[in-house]
Amino acid sequence: MDERPASPTLTILASLAFVFLLAPVVIVLPLSFSGDAFMAFPPQSWSARWYAAIFSHARLIEAFFVSLGLAATVTALSLMIALPATYALVRLRPPGAEAMFSLFTAPLLLPTIVLGLAILIVFAGLGLLGTWRGLLLAHLVVCTPYALRVLATSLANLPADVEQAAATLGARPATVFRRVTLPLMLPGVAATGALCFLVSFDETVLSLFMTGPRISTLPVEMFHHVESRADPLVAAVSVLLVGFTLLVVVLVDRSLGLGKAFLKGG
Amino acid sequence: MAGATSADAAGEGFLSLRGLTKRYGGFAAVDDLSLDIGKGELVAFLGPSGCGKTTSLRMIAGLIEASAGRIAVDGRDLTHVPTYERDMGMVFQSYALFPHMSVAGNLAFGLEMRKLARAEIERRVREALALVHLEALGDRKPAQLSGGQQQRVALARALVIRPSILLLDEPLSNLDAKLRDDMRAEIRDIQTRLKATTIFVTHDQMEALTMCDRVAVMNRGRLEQLGTPEDLYERPASAFVATFVGRINRIEATAEGDVVRLGGEALRAARSAHGPVELMVRPHRIEMSAGAAAPPQAQDGPRNMLSGRVARSVFAGDLQHYEVEAAGRLLSVERSTVSHEPPLRPGEAVTLSWRVADTFMFERAS
Numbered sequence: 001m002d003e004r005p006a007s008p009t010l011t012i013l014a015s016l017a018f019v020f021l022l023a024p025v026v027i028v029l030p031l032s033f034s035g036d037a038f039m040a041f042p043p044q045s046w047s048a049r050w051y052a053a054i055f056s057h058a059r060l061i062e063a064f065f066v067s068l069g070l071a072a073t074v075t076a077l078s079l080m081i082a083l084p085a086t087y088a089l090v091r092l093r094p095p096g097a098e099a100m101f102s103l104f105t106a107p108l109l110l111p112t113i114v115l116g117l118a119i120l121i122v123f124a125g126l127g128l129l130g131t132w133r134g135l136l137l138a139h140l141v142v143c144t145p146y147a148l149r150v151l152a153t154s155l156a157n158l159p160a161d162v163e164q165a166a167a168t169l170g171a172r173p174a175t176v177f178r179r180v181t182l183p184l185m186l187p188g189v190a191a192t193g194a195l196c197f198l199v200s201f202d203e204t205v206l207s208l209f210m211t212g213p214r215i216s217t218l219p220v221e222m223f224h225h226v227e228s229r230a231d232p233l234v235a236a237v238s239v240l241l242v243g244f245t246l247l248v249v250v251l252v253d254r255s256l257g258l259g260k261a262f263l264k265g266g
Numbered sequence: 267m268a269g270a271t272s273a274d275a276a277g278e279g280f281l282s283l284r285g286l287t288k289r290y291g292g293f294a295a296v297d298d299l300s301l302d303i304g305k306g307e308l309v310a311f312l313g314p315s316g317c318g319k320t321t322s323l324r325m326i327a328g329l330i331e332a333s334a335g336r337i338a339v340d341g342r343d344l345t346h347v348p349t350y351e352r353d354m355g356m357v358f359q360s361y362a363l364f365p366h367m368s369v370a371g372n373l374a375f376g377l378e379m380r381k382l383a384r385a386e387i388e389r390r391v392r393e394a395l396a397l398v399h400l401e402a403l404g405d406r407k408p409a410q411l412s413g414g415q416q417q418r419v420a421l422a423r424a425l426v427i428r429p430s431i432l433l434l435d436e437p438l439s440n441l442d443a444k445l446r447d448d449m450r451a452e453i454r455d456i457q458t459r460l461k462a463t464t465i466f467v468t469h470d471q472m473e474a475l476t477m478c479d480r481v482a483v484m485n486r487g488r489l490e491q492l493g494t495p496e497d498l499y500e501r502p503a504s505a506f507v508a509t510f511v512g513r514i515n516r517i518e519a520t521a522e523g524d525v526v527r528l529g530g531e532a533l534r535a536a537r538s539a540h541g542p543v544e545l546m547v548r549p550h551r552i553e554m555s556a557g558a559a560a561p562p563q564a565q566d567g568p569r570n571m572l573s574g575r576v577a578r579s580v581f582a583g584d585l586q587h588y589e590v591e592a593a594g595r596l597l598s599v600e601r602s603t604v605s606h607e608p609p610l611r612p613g614e615a616v617t618l619s620w621r622v623a624d625t626f627m628f629e630r631a632s
Contacts (some may be wrong), residue, residue: 164329165362167349169376169427179375183366 025242031235039232050236060237063221070132070217071201074139078196079189081140082147087177090155091163101152105145115141116209123210130212138210139203143196150195154188155181194252198245278338280305280463281326281431286335288321288487295321297487299335303480306461308454309492310474313484314510319467322484323433326465328352339430350379355424356433359440361416363408369419370395370404376427394426397456414445421453425460432457432464438473450477471511475499483507505628508546514626515552515597517545521627529593533570535627546626549598554588554616571619572597576610592618 006014031039035047054060085104089097107115119138120129128134158181166176182189204219211220218241222234279302286299296318303309311319324330326337328349337344344352355376364372370391377387395401398418408416417437424432437453438446454477457464468474474481475495483490483498483506491503502508509516517533519526524538526545535545547570574592581587586609588599599618601609610616 159360159362161358161360161362162364164327164349165356165358165423166364166375167329168327168352168354168356168433169423170350170353170379171375172350175379180364 025238028235028238028242031232032239034232034235036232038230039235043232050232051240053233054236054240057233059216060218060221060225063216063218066132066135066215067201067218070135070139071197073136074143074200075193075196077136077140078143078147079193081144082151082192083189086148086151086155087181090152091160101148105149107141108145108149112142112203112205116206119206120209129210130214132215135207135210135215135217138206139200142203142206143199146199147192147196150192151185151188154185154191158184190252190255194248197248278341279303280307280340281465282336282338283322283326284336284338286322286325286337287333288318288325288330289333294487296325299484299487299489301482301489301492303463303465305463307480308457308464308466308478310466310468310478310481311484312468312471312474312481312510313490315469316486317484318487319469319484320435323356323435323465323467326431327354327356327433353427353429354431354433355427355429357417357420357424357435357437359436361408361420361440363416363419363423365408367407368404369400369406369408369411372408372419372423373404373426376423380427390426394422397425398422398452413441414449417441417449421456425456425462430463432462434464434466436467436469438468439470453477475511481511483510485510502626505544505546505630508626508628512548513598513600514546514548517547517595517597518630519543519545524627526627528572531572531593533572533625534568534622535625536623537627539627539629542630544628544630546628547597547620547624549587550585550600550602551624552597552599552618552620554590554599554601554610554618556610556614556616566621566623568622569619570622570625571617573615573617576612576614576616579609579612581609590616590618 027041030043031041032050033046033048034040034043035045035049036043088094089101094100116138119141123129123134123138128137162184163176163180166180167173171179202219203217204223207217207220208223211217216224218237222237226234281303283302284300286296287294288296299318299322311322313319321330325332328344328347332345335345339352364375367375373391373394374387377390382390391404392401395404398421400415400418400422403411403415408419411419417440421437434453438449441449450473453466456462466474466478475498478495480492480494481498482492485506491498491507493501493503498507498511502511505516508514517528519528519533520541521535521539521543523540524534524536526533526535526543533545535543572592574590574597576588577591577596578589579586581603584603586601586603588601588610589596590599591597597618
């Protein structure tokens with residue numbers, strides 16, 4: 001994968017960027033093993049009590065499973081919507097394809113707070129606030145444009161004549177898609193899936209508008225927790241989340257190669 | 267399938283194009299193309315880029331929809347038949363191999379689409395690999411092959427389905443010169459052995475002339491001439507064909523019947539015309555002798571003569587290139603170096619002569 005060695009300047013710059021990005025994570029790790037009742041750095045005593053506390057915190061555990069189920073469903077639905085849409089817009093090119101593509105990916109340009117407010121107003125009238133269905137729809141609005149964007153790049157990078165070659169050899173359009181297009185898009189599909197999953201799992205601002213006493217997601221629960229208490233519980237949850245995110249990324253990397261999935265496919 | 271309607275009975279070729287046209291808005295990429303190709307023939311579509319040759323090929327393959335006209339193979343109208351039912355093998359300029367399949371997988375694809383038995387597929391894949399001398403590479407992925415090997419796989423993949431027509435879209439343009447020569451001979455050899463009716467799209471006149479039974483010269487979407495390589499070279503139908511195929515001298519003049527006056531001298535052409543014309547003659551058909559004396563009249567018909575003066579002389583191995591100033595113009599003349607005569611030097615007075623039969627005349631827009 002490495003075609004040429006990086007220059008020393010680039011190495012230093014990249015290292016600085018890494019330190020900047022990872023510093024909060026590095027602070028959170030010792031904090032999570034604090035034995036104190038309040039968040040303070042450096043901790044006065046050490047203990048794993050806040051990890052244990054997570055598992056007795058029923059609302060957090062419940063919210064984690066809501067987030068997990070939500071992210072998985074949103075990912076599956078986003079792919080199911082975006083794959084055919086991408087194929088139609090990029091390959092079949094109906095009149096106005098570019099305008100439609102811009103329209104469908106427009107939510108990417110909107111601040112989520114604006115989106116959240118707009119969805120709040122619409123959903124309030126429909127009785128969707130504080131429901132799983134409402135959360136799902138709101139997350140789809142954010143994730144599907146990402147999926148469309150990444151998949152469109154992935155498909156546009158596939159040379160059309162490979163698909164045409166399959167057609168000349170006697171393959172019907174559905175067979176061409178199943179045996180040629182889709183396998184070649186797989187790295188892009190995996191990257192899209194991982195991206196959608198993480199965007200949904202991590203989404204806070206939009207979820208704040210949609211959640212209520214009946215249903216809540218993990219980031220929203222963490223936010224509420226930090227608002228009311230200052231104990232290191234959230235640090236422990238954060239460390240677990242970092243581990244979980246890494247797991248998702250490593251899984252994609254192991255199955256397809258991350259560079260391939262995100263650079264070539266995405 | 268179309269056994270009852272024999273193509274020959276209808277007076278059409280095995281592949282028949284009638285009035286084939288592709289318009290993009292007001293622009294005709296291919297304009298009223300009609301031609302017939304016989305079974306087992308290798309025909310080149312030759313022309314500069316943008317002449318419509320690739321668009322024509324893609325219409326035949328069904329990859330581009332025709333705006334008008336008819337495409338038929340063996341009497342069966344294919345104009346509105348989708349690509350996957352046309353039974354044509356195509357080699358793309360980029361080869362378009364399936365990168366996620368092995369070489370054998372690439373070859374098997376078309377056979378799987380035809381729902382052949384596993385054993386039959388394996389047998390035919392082996393045969394096809396042997397045909398292009400890649401027996402040992404069936405398990406490789408396309409990315410692990412050289413350009414020439416990928417080209418062979420693309421050819422084998424198109425041939426293994428035993429298509430009714432083989433379509434080659436600039437198949438040699440991505441190979442280096444040496445490999446191109448080898449593949450040229452190999453494609454012609456395989457094509458002849460399999461008697462595959464083949465269309466070969468190229469912008470390279472050498473490729474078209476040396477490989478193909480007949481050549482269709484295209485320009486600006488229109489067919490300029492369809493003929494054997496000799497036809498194009500010896501009897502070009504238009505000024506475009508004369509200038510595109512081989513090197514040629516172009517002399518602008520005004521014709522009165524079959525006589526053209528140039529300075530003080532009169533030249534004749536094989537046909538007659540009135541008004542502004544271009545006279546054309548190939549550099550190696552011009553004989554040149556030193557001095558102002560007229561050369562002895564040859565036995566092969568009437569000749570044109572011009573006296574002139576050598577302006578430049580360039581040695582090019584098998585040929586000596588001259589530029590000769592005659593009747594106020596510069597004419598190219600080529601002489602074989604086989605005779606070991608000392609070359610003529612710049613400034614020397616010479617007499618040029620060539621057969622009237624070798625003098626092409628085309629009207630020119632005034």
